[in-house]
Amino acid sequence: MIRQGFPRALIVLVGTAAAVITLAGVQAVGSIVGPVVLALTLVIAVSPVRGWLVRRRAPVWLQVAVPLALVLLVLLGMVAVLSIAAAQLAILAPTYTVQFNAMVTDLQHWAAGLGYGSDQLNKALSSLDPGKLIGVAQSLLSSLLGVLSSLFLIVVLLLAMSLDAPVITRIVDAASTERPALTNALKTFSSKTRRYLIVSTVFGLICSVLDVTALYILDVPLPLLWGVLALITNYIPNIGFILGLIPPALLGLLEGGPKTMLLVIAAYMAINVVIQSFIQPKFLGDAVGLSTTATFLSLIVWGWVLGPLGALLAIPLSLLVRALLVDSDPDGAWTAALISGRLPEGSSQPRPDTRPNTHPDPRPGTRSEQSGDH
Template sequence: MRDQPAPRALIILVGIAAAMVVLYGIREVASIAGPVVLALVLVIAVSPVRGWLAARRAPIWLQVAVPFLIVVLVLLGMVGILTISATQLASLLPTYAPQFDRLLTDAQHWATTHGLSNEMINRGLRSFDPGKIVELAQSLLGSLIGILSAMFLIVVLLLAMCLDAPVTAKILTSGVGRRPRLVTALGIFTHKTRRYLIVSTVFGLIYAVLDVIALSLLDVPLPLLWGVLALIANYIPNIGFLIGLLPPAMLALLDGGVQKMLLVIAAYTITNVVTQSFILPKFLGDAVGLSTTMTFISLIVWTFVLGPLGAVLAIPLSLLARALFIDSDPSAGWAQALVSGKLPGG
């Protein structure tokens, strides 16, 4: 008797259930999985440096040490800037309590003149407590301390992956005859991830520098902190611009009123439109290979699984998942078209 194939609906349901189990499992070990993925992505980003040194027959120790030191210095510099700036922010916010109270009073007066009931206004005012801003700053400091504690694990993983990178590359090359689709898919993943990171970083730095200059000219406190935040938020798809904009805009509102806030919003919007909307797509091209819908879903899923770090790594993680489960499967051409938003051959 001939075996009957399993119903397609059953296969889909089992696949969804398996994916949920895997995602929840990763979520339970997010404190380990997040640094592992971050280290992998950073090693991929600096792999051209190792390739350049290998082409010039540099010693193996130099091929390992140079990319490793580049990544570590960048990480330490960013964490140092964030730590110092966040400490200054925590001491600065309480001084804005009078301005915060005045803004709430003005907002209450405006709402009353436009027909809102006092009960609704009082309910909204109870949710705006200046003390909560201080608590938010303190929680930010706590998160930075957590990042510092995870830095040791990230650095160790970076060193291990840098040491293994030459051997790993040879092993992948040797697998072309056995698993050509998988090796090709992983090669495409590393190429797209590296191109995405390098181009996004270059334009993120330009965007951050322009924001720092604008904030300095507008005399908004802690411009360097908001510049680093804009750089980090640049890696978060779809909503990164708003994440980088809201804190300095709110601080500008407390420091100089509505006019300064609107100037900050205008400056951020202009620099974002110029760098991210007009120039970046010409250089990035089709490096990501994910549709707008899939990019947004990736952001939601990986943020749920890995927290804030998942939001930053949403694109590389989705590219890795695509390489393992779609690009390596010769019968998944329709899935490639679905996630990329392009017809096959288009």
């Protein structure tokens, strides 16, 4: 009996169309989806604390209050740091007018020595303004601060999820007999997300301390704030440290000139590239379960769908989608392999055929005939 089904090309096209429609719908309600995913990620991050309290037989209200308090402290700390950084930049912007004018004068003399007229250079520099340069950094900080603008909604969601977490855990455990694939996928999503957050936080703190030290040595203003900003942007894969580099590099340019700016850029690249590209992946191992290409594409897609919050949550969002659509499917082993860049467990790479050639070569004077004569 021949099994008839839809052509694979049609399945791919329909799936792609469904994905586009779903992402467009998520983008339309991004102001709700973003805080929900952020709250879910934070609840997952502090779940070991709740588990520890459960094992110690702590009261139920304490099992909810302690993890919730930890999350609120983190959120309020991020809001305070980003608000202070944006305010300090607004205060510092007018104080660098003299330095900027002196830098423009030096650039005019340098260009005149190369044979360029002052009129041409003045037209090129007419659009430059220290306020505009600082405005770039301010817009970056404001966009990150906008991520937490729905703080009240996030707090309410955190409270609700913290109250429901013990019940949800028992339901997932009870469903393991009827839906083992889905249950394992959700547990894997939680463990990978938690490990990703822990490792990223630890290495983000190391990078921040080193960045603050370098900025202190180079006399860049507000080094502590830029160190905290580097910690926050460390959760953005691939391009996070570049976003955290923009404000101190601009201040280094206005404070000490191009040399200081280049030294700031060199220090950030030496610290962040080495730690995030060579050391951190060894500790993460397969915790993320996403290849380099999949990680970069997830950053682009979720950044487009949810904005700055999507960039911050690109990895947890991709892990959630993988858990629901790929890991929960018993036949999705090879799809998961394409996403993670790792072969499925129990599979092996094809080996070259090393068996001897048993078919005689009909041509006269071949090696087989010569060996048969001896």
